[in-house]
Amino acid sequence: MLRYLLRRLVYMVVTLWLIVTFTFVLMKNLPGDPFGEDSQKMTVEQRQILYAQYGLDQPIWNQYLKYMNNVIHGDLGVSFQFPTRKVTDIIQQAFPASLELGMWALLIAIVVGLILGIVASLNHNKGLDVAAMFTAIVGISIPSFVLGPLLSYFVGVKLGWLPPGMWTGPSSRVLPAIALSFGTIAILARLMRTSMLDVLNQDYIKTARAKGLSSPSIVVKHTVRNAILPVITVLGPVFVNLITGTLVVEQIFVVPGLGKHFVQSIYSNDYTMITGLTIFYAFILVVVLFITDVLYGLVDPRIRLAKGGSK
Numbered sequence: 136m137l138r139y140l141l142r143r144l145v146y147m148v149v150t151l152w153l154i155v156t157f158t159f160v161l162m163k164n165l166p167g168d169p170f171g172e173d174s175q176k177m178t179v180e181q182r183q184i185l186y187a188q189y190g191l192d193q194p195i196w197n198q199y200l201k202y203m204n205n206v207i208h209g210d211l212g213v214s215f216q217f218p219t220r221k222v223t224d225i226i227q228q229a230f231p232a233s234l235e236l237g238m239w240a241l242l243i244a245i246v247v248g249l250i251l252g253i254v255a256s257l258n259h260n261k262g263l264d265v266a267a268m269f270t271a272i273v274g275i276s277i278p279s280f281v282l283g284p285l286l287s288y289f290v291g292v293k294l295g296w297l298p299p300g301m302w303t304g305p306s307s308r309v310l311p312a313i314a315l316s317f318g319t320i321a322i323l324a325r326l327m328r329t330s331m332l333d334v335l336n337q338d339y340i341k342t343a344r345a346k347g348l349s350s351p352s353i354v355v356k357h358t359v360r361n362a363i364l365p366v367i368t369v370l371g372p373v374f375v376n377l378i379t380g381t382l383v384v385e386q387i388f389v390v391p392g393l394g395k396h397f398v399q400s401i402y403s404n405d406y407t408m409i410t411g412l413t414i415f416y417a418f419i420l421v422v423v424l425f426i427t428d429v430l431y432g433l434v435d436p437r438i439r440l441a442k443g444g445s446k
Contacts, residue, residue: 252327
């Protein structure tokens with residue numbers, strides 16, 4: 136198991152290095168100027184001074200080596216949009232809001248999605264099953280940029296139950312979290328239902344019933360624990376997708392997260408901001424996937440033993 140974990144750590148490092156390299160090369164080949172329209176108003180001397188200040192006058196390979204050295208030391212560079220601010224400072228300021236919104240959305244998605252999937256599987260081809268899957272279909276069909284304004288207007292403005300926008304207190308987190316989690320609820324519900332139906336048809340479940348075990352005991356101890364494994368597998372990518380997919384929701388509900396910085400950096404060709412945010416999100420993804428693998432082994436001892444035996 137230890138060897139497996141070490142091997143996964145090596146894969147994480149290699150993956151991050153490849154992402155940094157490809158992102159750096161792509162940014163250098165983007166059309167346009169990293170300083171936007173202001174660059175057109177500068178003299179040749181001013182442009183040379185500015186390029187020298189950011190090291191853009193050096194050969195590409197030299198820029199790459201210097202950037203990799205800075206990344207290793209936790210320095211993602213200075214933003215071209217905000218020359219007095221480092222990318223790490225911007226991330227440190229804006230990411231907590233995106234992270235909090237993503238975590239609330241994930242919590243809602245897990246609770247509601249698993250409940251819908253379990254209820255649907257235990258009532259297969261019955262009314263509750265149809266209702267749960269209809270809810271899942273609606274969740275997949277309605278994107279967050281449509282659901283968000285509807286929730287803000289009807290629940291926030293018309294009914295006045297919750298704040299329609301802004302990031303002011305705990306109650307202001309509810310509507311954007313629901314809007315962000317709706318599609319994920321549908322995915323988890325359908326996945327849990329399919330997995331539960333497969334487990335319920337296994338021989339050991341039939342044996343447990345034949346031994347006289349109560350239905351709640353069979354569901355909790357045997358069915359759910361085994362059926363939840365595929366759900367755990369997708370939780371890592373789902374979590375990263377939620378915290379990185381908050382752009383539209385952040386704009387609708389005026390959440391001070393990283394979404395606006397990412398969009399602005401693309402429009403303005405802010406190389407350091409784009410590359411820094413890409414590296415940051417990639418780091419989160421590989422770490423979450425690593426944690427997911429560990430949790431997967433903890434939930435199912437057979438997987439942990441298999442990995443240990445393969446070393």
